[in-house]
Amino acid sequence: MSRKKAFALRLDPAVHAAIERLAAAELRSANAQIEMLLREALNQRGITVPISKLPARGRPRKEP
Known part of the structure; x- marks a missing residue:
């Protein structure tokens, strides 16, 4: 699960x-x-930062 890093910024x-x-x-x-x-x-x-994959939303799929 991808989470954002929280920190104080003045x-x-x-x-x-x-x-x-x-x-x-x-x-x-x-x-x-x-x-x-x-x-x-x-x-x-010149520094490329990839966008992190967002966590899936909604209900998880039912596995067969």
Whole structure:
């Protein structure tokens, strides 16, 4: 099961406000926006990070 790593992030209030505005304009949460910006920055530096497989949702399939 793939889980996201939670940690505290201290941001300048102006940076946080800018991220929230950008996230709202792109219909994302601030958390998703930060992750997207980090992935873009890593990609610009030549570091490709694969997107983790999401856990299956819903009921498990019945096995025969």
